[in-house]
Amino acid sequence: MPISFANIPANIKVPLYWVEVDPSMAGLPTINLRALLVGVKVAAGNAAEDIPLPIGSQAQADQAFGEGSELARMFKAFFANNFANEVWGLPVAEPLAAAAATGDVTITNVPTAAGTIHLYIAGDHVPVQVATTDTIPEIADAIAAAINADVTLPVTAASVTGAVTLTSVFKSVNANDISVSLNYYGSRGGEQTPIGLGIDLPSTGFLTGGTGSPDFDNAILNLGEEPFEYVAMPYTDSNSLFAWDQEFGFTDQGRWGWQRELFGHVFSAKRGLYADLVLFGDQYNSGVESVMALEVASPSPSFEWAAAYAAKAQRALINDPARPLQALTLNQIKAAPIHERFDFVELNSLASNGLAIAKIGADNQPMIAREQTTYQTNLYGQPDDAYELVTTLATLAKLLRNQKHAITSKFPRHKLADDGTKFGAGQAIVTPGIIKAELVSEYQQDMYVGLVENLAAFKQHLIVERDPNDTNRVNVLYPPDLINQLRIFAVLAQFRLQYDRGIDSQIIGQSQPPFNAASGAS
Structure with missing residues (x-):
């Protein structure tokens, strides 16, 4: 027969x-190429810690991880950039003994003309109306009330005798990336401080005092063999990057290793001065991790940059893993002011030192310029560009999956x-x-x-x-x-x-x- x-x-x-x-x-x-957003949840969220959870809307994210939490804010940035593809959340607990970040907004003088205080918290606009009849405590109370009325903000506010103390909703070192600024769009955009009003912001422009990086061991272990292709992981300390590189890398136990064949990419973002970012990039060498460099003056938090970057990467690479990501806009991410952006030489050097870079489009929105990974040298420390770009491994993963399907089916x-x-x-x-x-x-x-x-x-x-x-x-x-x-x-x-x-x-x-x-x- x-x-x-x-x-x-x-x-x-x-x-x-x-x-x-x-x-x-x-x-x-x-194959369903999922995204996974990793971040800190707060006690108000009802999701179990360290367990991945599919999320279909911002309301689900807020309920699961707590409104204003790091992870809920990451979903806000994700959905602004990708409305069609499957995404999960991986909530981690606030680090043990972690501290919240804080900062003060202080009113020093009452206005001589009525107007609007255009306050920005983590890049979100918080307008506050003031009149010449308002006292300093009343203005401070109005600012605190406006902030607390927006439960999606990553801070809460308390007013005491003219000073508004902002406290991050979640506790971790990333809470220090929450910016506080005024008049982002400037006078041309109709934003200026009411005449005569005296208002002092945190000296650095950011909340300070946040401490602690999450322990990802249990969270990574609980991923099991579930495929997650595009991971937004916003922590750039050595321990965090190492843990995720080991999970997604090329070792026997890594997702790119021969035993697991799950593949995938990790996306992150790092804020800093040019020199500091160059030194940072020079420390790392992973073909599966891509860290976007951003200017200090960008109002949007780095964890939202990371989520937006992963969202656009997922949306584009699912359609075609070989097409470059350049010119894809990161929606609702606010760019640094013109005079505080990286110039050509700086961008070129950052990319040469293993960092992904963004340029600013004509609509004043950041857009991906080069999806660089941190991979820069081979095993002997010699310059190597084998895994330099995200598209290389994305294309290879598609080829190997096609091949595996053909062999195992036929x-x-x-x-x-x-x-x-x-x-x-x-x-x-x-x-x-x-x-x-x-x-x-x-x-x-x-x-x-x-x-x-x-x-x-x-x-x-x-x-x-x-x-x-x-x-x-x-x-x-x-x-x-x-x-x-x-x-x-x-x-x-x-x-x-x-x-x-x-x-x-x-x-x-x-x-x-x-x-x-x-x-x-x-």
Whole structure:
């Protein structure tokens, strides 16, 4: 019996018609590439700590993690940038003995003209109306009331004799990234401090005193083997980055390792001065982590930058993992003022030191300029760009998933024979040559959808062979040529004020057909 049936018995006697359905040649690879946002929850949130939870709306995030918490705010930034793809939250507890961040807004003089205080907390606008009849305590009370009325803010406020003390809703070192500022859009945007009003903000422009980084060990352990492709993890201390690099890296236990084959990327963000960021980037070397550099003066917290970055990466890479992320806008993330943004030299240097960079679009919104990973050197410390860009591993993950689907669907219970073996059509037998043909066919499909190039070279270097020490094993050397991206367009504009007339005449003369004297025609 040449045809290999999986279910119908070979010795069946009962008539007449029996059929088994085989989907091995019909299916296409499908996988739900989830995002995962990781951050601190507060006691008001009802979600269990260290357990991943699917979230479908901002209301669900607020209920699960607590309004104004770090993780709830991350979801706010995520949903502003990605409304269509699946996202989960991984709430972690406030670190043991952690402290909240605080800062004071102090009123020193009453206004001489009525107006609006345009206060910004973590980039969110908090308008407060004031009149000439208001006293200093009344103005402070009004500011505190306006802040507390917006329960989505990451702070609460308390007013005492003209001073408003802001306290972060959650406790961790990232609470120090909550900004306090005035008049983000300036007079051109209709924002200016009421005349005569005296108001002092925290000297650094941010809350201070927040301490503690979460312990991610249990949270990572509880992820199990669930696939999470795009992780927004906002902590950039060495311990946090190391823990997530180990989970997603290339070791035996990592998600990119051979045992797990789950793949995925980690996105984060780091605020700092240019020199500090260069030194920071120079410390790390992970192909699975991408840390966005942002200016000190950006009002939006780094944890919201990280969530927005992951959201746009998920939305774009699901559609096409090989397309660059450049020019994708980070919606509702506020850029630093023009005079406090990184210049070209600084951006280029930051990218050269393993940090992702953003530029500012014409709409004054940040947009991804280069999705750099922190990977910079090989095992011997020599400069290497193998995993330099997020798109490299994103493309490779797509290729390997396509390949795994093809092999596991078409050859799930096959016998293995040498090339040249004569066997009946329909037999569940595979040879190295058949596998090689399948891999070439898959490569052609991958090339058609723009993931790879150079089919001829791929065929030349592809090796499929039986293992000499294990007759039941096939070894494959798979050498895809990943497609590249248009990232630099360089032009040498070699202009002239006047081409040489002699050269022009020669060119014109050479372009004319010879004259035929007999016919009088060219």
